Every structure is written in structure tokens, then in C-alpha cells.
Amino acid sequence: MEATIRIERYADQGRCVGHLDGRVVFVRFALPGELVRVVLDEPHDRDDRYWTGEVVEVVEPSEDRVTPPWPLAGPLAMGGGVGGADLVHVSLEGQLRWKAITIGEQMSRLGHIELEDVPIERMACDLETGGLNWRTRIEMIADDQGRPSMRRRGTHARVPIDTMPLASRALLDVADECHVWDGGFEPGSQIRIAVPEPRPAAGAAPPDDGANHAVLVAGELRDGSPTASGRLARGRGRRGPRPPPCPPWPRGRWGRAGGSLRRRGTSTGTSSDTRWTPRASGRCTARHRSRWPTMC
Numbered sequence: 260m261e262a263t264i265r266i267e268r269y270a271d272q273g274r275c276v277g278h279l280d281g282r283v284v285f286v287r288f289a290l291p292g293e294l295v296r297v298v299l300d301e302p303h304d305r306d307d308r309y310w311t312g313e314v315v316e317v318v319e320p321s322e323d324r325v326t327p328p329w330p331l332a333g334p335l336a337m338g339g340g341v342g343g344a345d346l347v348h349v350s351l352e353g354q355l356r357w358k359a360i361t362i363g364e365q366m367s368r369l370g371h372i373e374l375e376d377v378p379i380e381r382m383a384c385d386l387e388t389g390g391l392n393w394r395t396r397i398e399m400i401a402d403d404q405g406r407p408s409m410r411r412r413g414t415h416a417r418v419p420i421d422t423m424p425l426a427s428r429a430l431l432d433v434a435d436e437c438h439v440w441d442g443g444f445e446p447g448s449q450i451r452i453a454v455p456e457p458r459p460a461a462g463a464a465p466p467d468d469g470a471n472h473a474v475l476v477a478g479e480l481r482d483g484s485p486t487a488s489g490r491l492a493r494g495r496g497r498r499g500p501r502p503p504p505c506p507p508w509p510r511g512r513w514g515r516a517g518g519s520l521r522r523r524g525t526s527t528g529t530s531s532d533t534r535w536t537p538r539a540s541g542r543c544t545a546r547h548r549s550r551w552p553t554m555c
Contacts, residue, residue, distance in 0.1 A: 261315065266293045269361055273345020274311075283309040288334045288348050290321035298336070300413075323353030328389055329424040331409075341409040341418055343394075343425055351390050355379045394425045396453035401444035430454040433472045437482045448477040 264277035266289045275289040277297075289295050296316035315336035317324065327347040333339030334348075346354050359377040366372045382393070400417060402408040408417035421440045423431065433454050434440060444450060454472040470484035 260299045262297055262299065262312075263318065264295060264297050264312075266291050266295060269357055269364075271361075279310065285309060285311045286314060287312070287345070288314040290323055290349065290353070292319075293317060293321045293324070294319035321353075323350050323356070324348055325350045325353075328391060331418060331420070332425070335412065340411040340413070341420075342412055343409075351381065351385060354390070355381060391424045392427050392431075394423070395427050395430060395456055396451070397423050397426050397430065399450040401442075401446050401448045401450060403446050404442065405444045405446055406442040407439060407444070407450055426452075427454060427456070429456075430472075433474065433483070437474050439474065444476060449475075451475040 262279050264279055264284060264286065266275045266277045266286060268276050268291050270276045270285055272285075274285040274287050275291060277284045277286055277289070277295075284297065284299070286295065286297050289297075295314045295318060297312040298315050299310050299312040313336070314334050325348065327333035327337075327339065327344075329344060329347060330337065331339050331341045332344035332347045339347075346357065349357060359379045362377045362379075363374050366374055366377075384392075399407040399409055399420070402417040402419055404419070406419040407421075408419045410416070411418050423434075426434070430452055434452060439450065439452065452472070452474050473483035473485075474481045
């Protein structure tokens with residue numbers, strides 16, 4: 260189902276908000292003020308509070324809209340769909356404006372603090388690189404011909420790639436040196452590359468082998484440092500080890516009320532800020548606000 264929608268404001272995850280027949284629609288690759296043609300995600304006839312969709316045509320563009328510097332990360336209707344760059348259609352100045360407005364709205368809605376101006380600083384090399392070359396780790400999958408590829412959103416199609424504009428230049432150098440783009444992988448195998456940026460820390464020592472990168476294919480180290488591969492294997496994105504399991508809650512400490520315990524305690528002495536919610540069964544559930552270690 261397609262519809263023409265006037266976009267109203269910014270939302271989360273690189274989406275913007277519009278309305279269709281009184282229902283909220285979260286639209287990917289749109290900008291406030293634009294009039295766009297949107298294809299709704301299936302199933303579009305479900306009775307939900309909101310729908311989601313994606314731009315297929317821009318009728319009235321915003322001044323912040325630019326041609327995606329990496330078309331594969333753009334909308335499906337325009338040959339994209341591999342993801343990884345939610346704001347690829349937004350100018351650099353527009354991206355700063357988007358983030359400033361989003362933070363201001365969250366501070367007002369959640370913190371009840373009104374901010375006239377939210378300062379957002381760009382990276383030093385942002386203008387030089389055009390907003391690209393910032394990822395220090397990437398994940399791909401080998402297609403049926405053994406070439407590095409990425410899955411197209413909403414399909415099982417694998418799009419072969421021979422570069423990654425979002426990756427840092429150091430990572431691209433490692434990929435070239437290891438002949439990653441030449442292919443030859445087992446079809447369906449996962450390809451992961453990480454080149455952490457130097458982050459000086461007291462007592463930190465470089466890897467014994469001198470390598471500061473890791474190339475993993477199907478979970479096996481193909482090139483680089485075992486230390487870097489261990490960091491890469493511990494979790495996706497920027498997460499580190501999982502928090503410890505929830506310990507048992509002592510019975511009889513709090514009064515019962517309606518089958519649950521009425522007070523909430525706060526655990527201390529752990530690596531994460533954890534709030535324990537006691538339950539009548541003598542166990543508890545935890546909401547972790549961990550300070551995940553940055554690996555790249």
C-alpha cells in the first residue's frame with residue numbers, strides 16, 4: 260500500500276513522523292516538511308496504534324536533503340536497503356540539527372527541562388570525509404559466489420560489495436591487505452573485521468603480536484591479533500561481557516502485597532548500576548544500566 264504523506268517532525272532510529280487517516284506513521288528516509296510518497300510495511304492493514312513505511316518518491320524535498328553518498332544504504336526503491344546509515348539522505352548540517360532537536364525534545368519530555376539551544380559538535384574530520392569513514396568494525400556475509408555481501412532489508416537477497424564507505428580508512432586498508440574484497444569465502448559464512456582506534460589508557464599495553472586488527476571468517480581468526488579477535492567475538496556492536504546473573508532475593512525481607520513485594524532495593528558493589536525488583540517467588544529481576552566498555 261502506498262500513500263502520500265506530509266512529514267511533520269523527527270522521530271527515533273532515523274525516522275520521521277507523519278499521519279495517515281489519523282494514524283501515526285514512522286517513515287524512513289524522510290525529513291520534516293517534506294511531501295513524500297510512502298510504501299507501508301506489511302501487513303499494513305493491522306489494527307496497530309502506528310504504521311511504519313519508507314519513502315519511494317520525494318514530491319517536495321527539504322533543503323536538508325542530499326543525494327545519498329552511498330546509494331546502497333538508501334531507500335529500497337532507489338536501489339538501497341542494506342542499512343547502516345539511517346541519515347545517509349541528510350546533509351551534514353541537517354544531521355547536526357536533527358540530533359540537537361531530538362535531544363532537546365527528550366530533555367523536555369523526560370526531564371522537564373527546556374533548552375533553548377543544544378550544542379552538537381561534529382568530528383574533526385567530518386567535513387573532510389563527508390560524514391563517511393567512521394565505523395571501526397563491520398559485519399558481512401558471503402553470498403552464493405563467496406563474495407562479501409550485505410543483506411537487503413526485508414528480503415533474503417545478498418548484495419555483493421567491493422568496499423564499505425562507512426568503514427574507517429584503517430579498516431579499509433586492512434580489508435585490502437587481507438584481500439577480503441576478492442572473495443573466495445564459503446557461501447553463508449560470516450565475515451567480521453575490526454580495527455579499534457587507539458585509545459591511550461593508564462597501564463594499557465599493545466597486543467603482543469603488534470597487530471591492532473582482527474579478521475574473522477565463520478568465527479575463526481583469519482588475520483590479525485587474537486586479542487582484537489577476542490574483543491570482536493565477545494559481542495556485537497559496542498557491548499562487552501554480559502552482566503552477572505540476578506542473585507536470589509532473601510525471603511521474608513519485605514512485606515507481601517498482592518503477590519509481589521512492595522519495596523525496591525538497589526544493588527551496589529557491582530560493575531553496573533542495577534536496580535533489583537523483588538518478586539514473591541524469592542527471586543528478582545534486574546534492570547541493568549551497564550556502562551558497557553567501548554571496544555572500538
